[in-house]
Amino acid sequence: MKQQGTGRGHEDDWWRRLYGDGGGAGGGAAGDTGASDAPDTLDDRVASALRALAATGRAAPAPGDAPERPERPGPATGKPPGRTAPPPPPAFPTPPAPIPLQATGPGSRPATPRRPVPPPRGAPADPPPSAPPPDGPEPGPLPAADPAALDELVPDTALDGARYGSLTLRAASRRGDLARHRGDIRRDALLTVRFGSGRHALLLVAVATGPPAGAGAARAARDACAWIGGAVGRSCTRLAEDLRTDQRDALRSGLQRLTDRSYGTLRARAEERGLPPERYPAALRCLLLPADPECRTRVFFGVGPGGLLRLRDGAWQDLEPTAPDHLPRRAAPADPGEPPPAAAGRRTDGTRAPGEPFLFRTAFARPGDMLLLCSAGLAEPLRQDPVFAARLAAEWSLPRPPGLTDFLTAAQLRVEGHPKDRTAVAVWES
Template sequence: MKQQGTGRGHEDDWWRRLYGDGGGAGGGAAGDTGASDAPDTLDDRVASALRALAATGRAAPAPGDAPERPERPERPERPERPERPERPERPERPERPDPATGKPPGRTAPPPPPAFPTPPAPIPLQATGPGSRPATPRRPVPPPRGAPADPPPSAPPPDGPEPGPLPAADPAALDELVPDTALDGARYGSLTLRAASRRGDLARHRGDIRRDALLTVRFGSGRHALLLVAVATGPPAGAGAARAARDACAWIGGAVGRSCTRLAEDLRTDQRDALRSGLQRLTDRSYGTLRARAEERGLPPERYPAALRCLLLPADPECRTRVFFGVGPGGLLRLRDGAWQDLEPTAPDHLPRRAAPADPGEPPPAAAGRRTDGTRAPGEPFLFRTAFARPGDMLLLCSAGLAEPLRQDPAFAARLAAEWSLPRPPGLTDFLTAAQLRVEGHPKDRTAVAVWES
């Protein structure tokens, strides 16, 4: 390594020779700065520079080369940097497809598209706006141990009288459908009428049609008007049961309507024997028509009967006679002074309530013998009874679905008596609410017709 002072001395000597007096080997003394008499052209300066280099022992630079720069002092050595960790090798890129063929290496060409491409799956629509965020599906909660299983199809639901599935419908026979509940009412003179028919818990659970039918109709007008209420029940587990019940109501209604003038006159004149024979004849004809209809539909006649129970009510306020007639099971009861009285002509002996005493001029209940012409089902006598209405009485006509719990459950009978012993008759909805009170073990259809006297 050269010392800084030595290099500096050579440079000063070179510049003195270049710019000293005479411009040649015998240049002026050191430190002379006077003017030079040598020619001052470009060629002269170049020649002078070459001569100065030759005198110092340095090689003359080639034309066009720059003069050698003075050497710089060496920099102190830097500390060594720590070695960097090796980078992980990058995965090899897949080979590019051959431009000549267009196929990627190592892959097979995709199958050609079908002639009729399959349309893409539809995108499910989502609602927008407030409250449209989809709800998180909840996991089904397993029932606790020991919880009762779902009731079998033959058992009614235990959780209340809510309707279940709708009955199956035939597009070609929509007139066969029957609503779950029917409700009606009227007021004439001194009487107030309420009527309701509803499907039983068992039929609601199974999705079966209501087998009870209800008819409330008025014939005539004014004081000569005659009200008819008919309640019918189709046979259990029989084909066309609901149709049979509705047919029975319709045919007895038509027969009474065609004879309403004569029947109203017999009521006003208290011709009870004439009423009994006339109504029995009309009932037998209706059952004969039912059996003929069963044969037309290819059904056994014995499977197409229906329990039929009717009330005849004159609209004349001066006539207090009420007439009951019919065939088959059911109930006829009277609520007087807060207690039930059974007026059924074939009343059983095990009733938990007192029997109805006979009013003055009111004959005892009677049942006509079975006819031999085959117009009624065997063992089903014609039933007939007249009753005299007093202010404050309530007369109840019902199907077996309500008559059975009334006769077998004293608590239920007492509750209905309290509901229907109020000073004023209930409204339609209140009447329906009371009539459909549930009783365990009694899941049949219920139909109730109540007449309040004032």
């Protein structure tokens, strides 16, 4: 028992030298916790271990090696078998081998990069870039969000489609390259709805664009679509009957009345929000499409800039009621019973933006035709870039209408100098 206690005392003495209180080679008294007033960092502990090893004449352990613990004493001699007593410490201990460590003590930590200091409150922000980068249509930053008005946000892209009777519908609305680059919200809005069922169903497609650089532009566009959608839905039975019986004059006056009421509501909404009423209305363009396969009359109406085109026999025809004569386009020959394009007289009652006439046109659909309704972001490159127009004509003149993703891919083909939002609604006839 004495021999075993001697071995245990030697082992405890070694560990006291390694993690003791620095009070000498013998360590602290029995029951001592080894506490010390010296700083207790990783560097301090390693230095203490090295001093203890140097005092006993042991070689410093290699990095990663565990300290060698003494074996239990043999039964006969009380000495560890195969071991000899350690030699006396030299007069001048050899400095221990250095151990590579990463400094962790105060004043020795590596410098961390400083975070950018935000500009002082009220300092002018950097002006937004004026042009998108030429390296592709990938979205940039997300638009800024208000936690109390998350319903003001709209997705980067909207996509929809349907098939009724002899018509196939494809619709897409995409944020423009400039808005993507700046992190602005999409100002174009798209609404595709059906009222009624069966042969009496009536499809409405509405495309709206908010005023440029105006507060609440996206909200104005969505409100315009919502209000005209509600007005048409409440009158869908009468409108569907006028379409089937080819009552063009009744359709024109009825749709103009509904549009004026919608714009009047938008102006009232602008006053409630403290916005200038003359800047709140958005460009609004709509298509009425009967689901009855025997009725091939298509009705366009609306206010503001955009495009109404027909793709027939691989060539574009501009059906815009007020299309400027200087734009390159192929004149659309009138079908039997199809009236020439016209615009209603300007109103002065303040229900629409000043100088914006009410637009109305009916078109007769032939098998193989494609009717395109679009916002100004797509109408402008179509009318101004013949190469782009020819490419789209080739993409959309295939025997079968494209799928949703193929339609979106073609609609968002980039054209230099045309970074606006784009919204396109295409109707293929069979």
